[in-house]
Amino acid sequence: MRIYGLKACDTCRxxxxxxxxAVFVDVRAEPLERAQIAxxxxxxxxxxxxxxxxxxxxxxxxxRAEAHADLLVRYPALMKRPVIEDDAGVLHLGWSKDVQAALGV
Structure with a gap:
């Protein structure tokens, strides 16, 4: 399982x-590749x-009118977080009760 976010983000913590x-990936320290953003x-x-x-x-x-992918490459903090990739490769956004339930927390 991988968690993409910012190390200073309380929700990510x-x-x-x-x-x-879970492996934590700080998107500022390790910028995402365009393929991941896509x-x-x-x-x-x-x-x-x-x-x-x-x-x-x-x-x-x-x-603000630029493509989202371009903005996220330039400004990683714009990404809503965390993005969680579970062991099956399914992506989850945020840390809501629904996401927690889906991940068995």
Missing amino acids: KAVKALNG RFLDAFAAALVNTRSTTWRGLSQDE
């Missing part, structure tokens, strides 16, 4: 703590971009 043995976007579409974040609010209107 909760997921790591609850999912013993896979995440295929699974979650626009929900992957956190439009409530400080980073999003700091973007110009022109930047």
